[in-house]
Amino acid sequence: MDAFGRFLDHLDGLLGGAAWFPYVLLGVGLFFTIYLKFPQIRYFRHAIRVVSGKYDKKGHEGDTTHFQALSTALSGTVGTGNIGGVALAISIGGPAALFWMWMTAFFGMTTKFVEVTLSHKYRVKTDDGSMAGGPMYYMDRRLNMKWLAILFAIATVISSFGTGSLPQINNIAQGMEATFGIAPMATGAVLSVLLALVILGGIKRIAAITSRVVPLMAAxxxxxxxxxxxxxxxxIVPSFLSVFTDAFTGSAAAGGFLGASFAYAFNRGVNRGLFSNEAGQGSAPIAHASAKADEPVSEGMVSILEPFIDTIIICTLTGLVILSSGVWTEKFETHFERSSMxxxxxxxxxxxxxxxxxxYNYLNGKPSDVTPYSGDINVIQGKAVNKDFTIIHSRSVGEDIRFGITERHVYTGVVSIKDGLPTDPSISIKGKSLVHSAELTTKxxxxxxxxxxxxxxxxxxLLLFAFSTAIAWSYYGDRAMIYLLGSRSVMPYRVFYVAGFFWASFADTTLVWKLAAVAIVVMTLPNLFGIVLLRKEMKEAIDDYWVKFKKDNES
Structure with missing residues (x-):
């Protein structure tokens, strides 16, 4: 697992963790914002009216209402990214990370407007009469780039695990264990059965459930x-100020937090913003393609509300909770995860x-005299005898270190360390350090x-957010499977999806987040490429929509 974790780190470094990726993501959103003259502001009020059903008409093809499509898409985005993802971003990049999450959301409102409109326009009716859509269909039917459509669909299936299934149950299980003492495997087993019962009902059952759960969980x-x-x-005011003052400089050391450079805050803030609202990833268009509407632009406008609700409102609340409470700089008793240590x-x-x-220099990739430890640590009754090492966990110096065996028994003997980690993965290390993800939000x-x-x-x-996300992403994955292999592939996919959901309930938390980070980017890049190619068609679609809208409302 250590080798797999290092492999994911390498991929993330080439993709989402690379210096160029945030600029590409924000750049596409900025381009469309200017090109379409700030639609996220001009059309915001109209979007609310559309989703309220004011302009609904009978006879439109589709499986869900505007509100149900929005709820399904929101259930796919409002999840662990809003609870654990914000906490992870702040624990890595400090308060400045929240600023870049906001920027991702603001420009992402336009990006989502574009991708949803184009995907709804080129949706198709499947053999069972339901609608299927998403970026793979406009790539295939409009761009004539079947290879790109196949690449996107494959990435969607992978991302359904990396975004929808694995990190969601992982955070649910972590939270249930920390709060109620329930074993992660037990949580995974129960929710896996419930997940299977829901997703077998298809989009209509999914939409019916999410349209009820989303408002409740948000409240x-x-x-x-x-x-x-x-x-x-x-x-409150000092917390807000720290978000803005650190935005272009990085966050200085505070309490147990060793500090983060601008590059870390910018990169992690944009990356976590994408994980939270998924603007540009191409996932939400799959849900919106099911909406009953004869005008794709109207459904695109509904999607403008998603990043606003998801990131501007909910993620901001989470960020202010963490910053105003001060827990992000405090150390707590915790188990040191290998992938965070x-x-x-x-x-x-x-x-x-x-x-x-x-x-600080070592953690932020700058020249430093700090090097990973290799050698032996002599331990008696859980305590290290030699003091020639320091354990860094969650970007803080670990204190009151205790070594054990599989977290249950204290250890006496020699712990061999190679390249900064114990060679024996059964060795458990506990102590005081900063915490991250859902654990930080809980504190x-x-x-x-x-x-x-x-x-x-x-x-x-977390239970409601994450479980509803897993439900929505199962739908995204099965639509991608229909495109790739036809309707017969849906059932085997759902079986694997539920199995992966169960496995992740007791897997390493940070490893799951790393898998999600890679899967998101693999899905996002083809979609951004496709919508930029169709920029002129998008502009024409908006002009045609308003001409028809004015004509219909004048008659």
């Missing part, structure tokens, strides 16, 4: 978040300015009016 989470933010009222040579003290700077929700009970809001919210 619960918003109330809980406001309970923390208002409790820490004095920290490195053991370095030498005894470093974070209170020492020179040591802190050396560690933050306990610093409000609800006290320790706030953790239950996170667990319930």
């Amino acid at each position: 619960i989470y918003i109330i809980g978040a406001l309970g923390v933010i208002l409790y820490n009222f004095d920290n 490195v053991i370095v040579k030498g005894n470093y003290n974070e209170q020492n300015e020179q040591d802190r700077q050396s560690l 933050a929700f306990q610093r409000g009016f609800f006290g320790d009970s706030g953790q239950y809001i996170v667990s319930i919210g």
